[in-house]
Amino acid sequence: MSAEHSAPLIEPGHSFATVTDRISAIVLTQKTPRGWWFGFLISFALLMLFNLAVTWLFALGVGIWGINVPVGWGFAIINFVWWVGIGHAGTLISAILLLLRQKWRTSINRFAEAMTIFAVACAGTFPLLHMGRPWLAYWLTPYPNTMWTWPQFRSPLVWDVFAVSTYATVSALFWFVGMVPDLATLRDRARHRIGQVVYGILAMGWRGSAVHWHRYETASLLLAGLATPLVLSVHTVVSFDFAIGIIPGWHTTIFPPYFVAGAIYSGFAMVMSLSIPLRKYYRLEDFITKRHLDNMAKVMLATGLIVAYGYMMETFSAFYSGDVYEKFMVLNRWTGPYWPFYWSLIACNIVIPQVLWSRKARANVALLFVISIVVNTGMWLERFIIVVTSLHRDFLPSSWGMYWPTRWDIYTYVGTLGLFFTLFFLFIRYLPVIAISEMRGLVTPEGHGKK
Amino acid sequence: MAQIFHRSTNTVARVSIYGSLFVLLVLSFALYGLSGSPYYTDVNQPKDQPVPFSHRHHAGELGIDCRYCHTSVEDSSFAGVPPTMTCMTCHSQIWTNSSMLEPVRLSYATGKSLQWVRVNALPDFVYFNHSIHIHKGVGCTTCHGPIGEMPLTWKANTLQMSWCLECHRNPEKFVRPRELVFQPLYTPPSESHPLQVGRKTYTDQIALGTDLVREYKIPQAERGNHTLTNCTTCHR
Numbered sequence: 001m002s003a004e005h006s007a008p009l010i011e012p013g014h015s016f017a018t019v020t021d022r023i024s025a026i027v028l029t030q031k032t033p034r035g036w037w038f039g040f041l042i043s044f045a046l047l048m049l050f051n052l053a054v055t056w057l058f059a060l061g062v063g064i065w066g067i068n069v070p071v072g073w074g075f076a077i078i079n080f081v082w083w084v085g086i087g088h089a090g091t092l093i094s095a096i097l098l099l100l101r102q103k104w105r106t107s108i109n110r111f112a113e114a115m116t117i118f119a120v121a122c123a124g125t126f127p128l129l130h131m132g133r134p135w136l137a138y139w140l141t142p143y144p145n146t147m148w149t150w151p152q153f154r155s156p157l158v159w160d161v162f163a164v165s166t167y168a169t170v171s172a173l174f175w176f177v178g179m180v181p182d183l184a185t186l187r188d189r190a191r192h193r194i195g196q197v198v199y200g201i202l203a204m205g206w207r208g209s210a211v212h213w214h215r216y217e218t219a220s221l222l223l224a225g226l227a228t229p230l231v232l233s234v235h236t237v238v239s240f241d242f243a244i245g246i247i248p249g250w251h252t253t254i255f256p257p258y259f260v261a262g263a264i265y266s267g268f269a270m271v272m273s274l275s276i277p278l279r280k281y282y283r284l285e286d287f288i289t290k291r292h293l294d295n296m297a298k299v300m301l302a303t304g305l306i307v308a309y310g311y312m313m314e315t316f317s318a319f320y321s322g323d324v325y326e327k328f329m330v331l332n333r334w335t336g337p338y339w340p341f342y343w344s345l346i347a348c349n350i351v352i353p354q355v356l357w358s359r360k361a362r363a364n365v366a367l368l369f370v371i372s373i374v375v376n377t378g379m380w381l382e383r384f385i386i387v388v389t390s391l392h393r394d395f396l397p398s399s400w401g402m403y404w405p406t407r408w409d410i411y412t413y414v415g416t417l418g419l420f421f422t423l424f425f426l427f428i429r430y431l432p433v434i435a436i437s438e439m440r441g442l443v444t445p446e447g448h449g450k451k
Numbered sequence: 452m453a454q455i456f457h458r459s460t461n462t463v464a465r466v467s468i469y470g471s472l473f474v475l476l477v478l479s480f481a482l483y484g485l486s487g488s489p490y491y492t493d494v495n496q497p498k499d500q501p502v503p504f505s506h507r508h509h510a511g512e513l514g515i516d517c518r519y520c521h522t523s524v525e526d527s528s529f530a531g532v533p534p535t536m537t538c539m540t541c542h543s544q545i546w547t548n549s550s551m552l553e554p555v556r557l558s559y560a561t562g563k564s565l566q567w568v569r570v571n572a573l574p575d576f577v578y579f580n581h582s583i584h585i586h587k588g589v590g591c592t593t594c595h596g597p598i599g600e601m602p603l604t605w606k607a608n609t610l611q612m613s614w615c616l617e618c619h620r621n622p623e624k625f626v627r628p629r630e631l632v633f634q635p636l637y638t639p640p641s642e643s644h645p646l647q648v649g650r651k652t653y654t655d656q657i658a659l660g661t662d663l664v665r666e667y668k669i670p671q672a673e674r675g676n677h678t679l680t681n682c683t684t685c686h687r
Contacts, residue, residue, distance in 0.1 A: 143479075146486055148613035187455070200455045204464065 009104050010442045011286035019287075019439045023182075023432050024189050026282055036425060043421035050415020054129065061279040062132045064408040071391045071403035076130035077241075078383040079153040079413050081289055082266070083123030083420075084164065084238055085259075085379060087171070088231060090116025094174055095227035098220065104295050106438045107287040111278065111427070118423040119270070120168045127160070129412065156240035163237035167230050168210045174223045181207050181216065209366040219276025235263040242386060248329040249390030252317065258310030265303035265349075266379035268296050272372035274424070276365055278433065287434055294362045300375060301356040307382075308350045325395060337402060338389050341381055348378025379380055485607065497603035498568045501554050504604070510635040511599030517591050518631045524591075528580040535559045537546060570604050571595065578687045587667050588626035589618070591635050599635030619679040622659030622669050629667075 008017075057064060067074040090112040097105040140161045142150050151158045184206035187199035206212055239259035242250035250428040272293065279288040318326040333342045352374050355361045362368065388403050405413075427433070489495055497624040509515050517524065520537055524530035535558040542552055558565050571594075573579050584594075592598055596607020609613050618625045628648050631637055640646035646653045653659040664671060670678035678684055 144483065146609070146611040146613050148616045196455045204462065 002269050006288060009106065010439065011289060014286065014443055018441050019443060020185060022284075022286075023436045023439070025435050026428070027186060027432060028189055028191070028195070029432060032429065033281065036429060040422065042430075043418050043425055046414055046418020047422045048418075049411050050418055053411035053415050054125075056408065057129060057412070058134075059165060062130065062221035064406060066402070066403055066405045066409055068400050068403075069392055070401050071388055073130075073387045074403055075390060075405050075409040075413055076126045078387050079416065080123050080126035080130075081238055081259075081383045081387075082380050083119045083416065085235060085263035085383075086270045086376075087116040087123065087267065088235060088260070088263035089169070089271050090114070090119075091167070091171055091174075091227050092264055092267065093230045093271070094178070095224040096231060098224045099228060103442065104292055106442060107284075107289075107434050108271060108275060108292055108296075109438075110175075110178070110435045111172060111424075111433050112267075113275060114424065114427045114431075114433075115270060115274060116171045116267075117168065118420050118427075120164065120171065121423070122420050124164060124168065125416060125419075127157075134313055136390045156237065156244045158336055159242060161238045163230075163234045164201075166178070167234045170223065170227050170230055174220075174227055177216070177219050177223060177433065178435060181208065184208065185281040185436055186432065189439075191339055205230060214269070215391045231264075232260055235259045241388075247394060248318075248323075248325040249314075249333075249386065252314065254310055254313050255319075257308060258313075259442060261303045261306035261310065262379060262382060265300060265307055266376055268300045268303070269372040269375035269379070272296050272300070272368060273376060276369045276372070276427070282428075282433070284434065287439060290363055290365075293365065293368055296372075297356045297362040297368060300353060300372075304349060304353045304356075304375070311346070311350070328393070329390065332393050333385060333389050336389065336393065338385065338392075342385055342389070345378055345381035345385055348374045349382060352378075352433040396422070452605075464556070477657075487611075492609040492611070493606050494609055495605055497601070497605045498570050500568055501565050503551065506598045506601045506604055506635070508602075514635075517598075517635070524581045525585050526582050527583065528578075530581045535565060540604060549612070570606050571610065573610060575587065577685050577687070585632055586629070587669050588629050588663050590632045590634065590637055591626050592635065593618075593625050597636060615682065615685070620672070622679065623657055623664050625656075626660050626663045626667070626669065628659075628663065 022074070065074060066077070090109075091113045093105045094109045097109075128137050131137060140151055140158065151161075180203055183199050184203040185204045187196055190196045190199055236256040236259065239255035243255040245251060245254060274289050275292070275296075279285050315330050318330040321327075333339070352370055355367070355371065361371075392403055393400050452575060485491055510517065520533035521530040521531070525559060535555060538552075539557050539559050542555060546552055557563075565572060594608060596605075597606070598607075627639070628646075638644055640653040640658075640659055642654050646659065648659065651662075653662075663669075670676040
């Protein structure tokens with residue numbers, strides 16, 4: 001066993017009481033830090049920018065975006081896939097790692113799940129906005145209607161509706177059910193009447209009896225069982241949006257696994273980007289230890305290599321197939337008008353993260369933070385390359401064109417970042433960012449953290 | 452520690468869970484009901500017109516052919532709304548002093564058209580052509596209802612897509628012989644009202660319709676021709 005493996009999941013010296021105190025204090029007693037206000041106000045300003053961009057979009061239509069023939073998908077779909085991908089880490093951590101009894105998930109699962117839900121919320125806005133007439137979005141659901149028609153069940157876009165909405169529902173349930181005992185803790189410790197009532201309602205009458213715990217454990221396991229296939233299915237379905245189409249660069253069977261790996265890759269990068277500042281500013285280094293960062297870095301390294309394999313296979317099969325359009329697609333990515341995007345993507349997703357092979361690098365918190373941002377950028381670029389380069393050069397040279405986002409595209413994208421961080425800041429302020437009850441399980445009577 | 456909530460909260464919690472489900476269910480039923488109700492669809496709601504024109508009188512009682520006024524129905528997508536001139540072919544001779552017809556005479560004198568209130572209007576995203584329906588044996592009253600009994604005209608059907616598809620999926624339930632298309636009061640054949648077409652006598656609509664669908668070469672889904680239900684047939 002290496003040195004890191006024996007590093008603790010919780011620093012020594014903690015008891016049940018200190019764990020509870022430290023985490024609940026963020027919500028209940030601690031003065032709201034100035035940094036929180038600073039971050040929250042910036043995020044909120046960006047959220048207002050989002051409102052502006054969306055209002056203008058509803059007034060004028062999707063023509064304000066850069067999309068046109070031949071690139072009809074543009075930023076909306078790039079950002080949709082990016083956000084959904086980010087959402088994947090939360091479910092992986094909470095469901096798969098729970099079933100695999102990976103104790104190290106305990107201190108990061110709560111905010112990873114929150115991140116998932118907020119990311120899926122951001123993702124969900126894009127297809128709706130991209131429809132042009134979002135007030136008719138309910139047409140996507142099958143219901144008895146005056147048109148006597150069903151949604152087109154042969155279209156992966158309809159599968160998407162089911163996949164993403166199921167995912168959002170299960171993730172939200174998982175998050176909430178897991179939080180009930182902690183909400184009860186907050187209810188019991190809240191000093192203000194409002195806090196008592198609000199947390200009390202949310203705690204749904206939790207008294208911590210043996211029966212409650214029994215049901216809680218059963219529900220967690222059942223939800224984990226439900227959520228586990230979702231980790232794989234959701235991004236598989238998202239990849240079908242592309243793979244079912246016959247456009248070169250989309251029509252490949254490698255898409256589902258490669259998309260899922262990419263999703264987990266970007267998801268862990270985002271968890272890292274969020275947890276590093278969080279543990280620093282709220283002094284949670286005792287709970288989110290270097291062991292956690294090290295493990296997350298390893299998951300990133302592994303999934304990053306799967307993604308690299310995906311890129312390699314894409315290139316290989318293009319040439320192996322001998323198909324002129326497939327070959328052109330690859331050469332166009334390498335040397336075509338969008339070549340800087342392609343090579344930045346390779347640098348961000350494949351070259352730079354190789355640093356993580358080094359144990360020293362994985363222990364360097366600042367470096368990990370930078371790499372996590374690099375990977376998030378790289379994964380965004382990957383979606384840009386998939387969506388734009390495939391569409392802008394299709395079979396007929398007469399229909400070739402270029403795609404550039406307009407400022408409204410950019411406002412909408414930055415705006416969803418605002419939505420995400422606004423929700424996240426509110427979450428940090430009003431809900432327990434770390435699962436208190438599960439953390440208590442890591443404390444040993446002698447005050448040494450569990451290994 | 453004092454209790455935060457009253458004992459009744461347990462009941463409230465349970466009721467609100469099942470109650471919200473119930474409310475959602477009721478709400479969706481109500482919305483669905485509303486979408487088919489005359490309040491929303493205008494079906495069976497006679498519309499006030501600048502002149503109280505009666506189809507019952509003109510088409511039903513006097514037996515004026517539909518095409519006398521709606522001249523383009525056989526050759527065009529639009530059946531046509533008659534110009535004042537058409538009214539005046541008769542009304543320059545009869546009822547010339549009727550006060551009810553004052554707007555007609557005024558229109559004729561000034562050359563300003565009468566502004567009829569539209570009763571049946573399809574949305575612009577639907578391509579609809581009257582002539583093809585007429586030629587394939589869809590009668591006026593099939594869609595416009597018992598027009599020969601309407602003192603003021605009302606919309607007889609919802610014109611919702613489900614209603615279009617009712618016929619487009621099963622045309623044999625509705626088509627009639629071409630020569631009876633313009634009958635303002637048509638009843639499909641039945642045991643009590645047998646219908647003689649050529650040398651055959653029909654006592655039910657399905658038998659008649661099935662023969663006519665074949666004879667008029669109406670696309671049949673069961674024979675692999677899905678033209679009638681293809682999206683682009685109506686949404687071009």
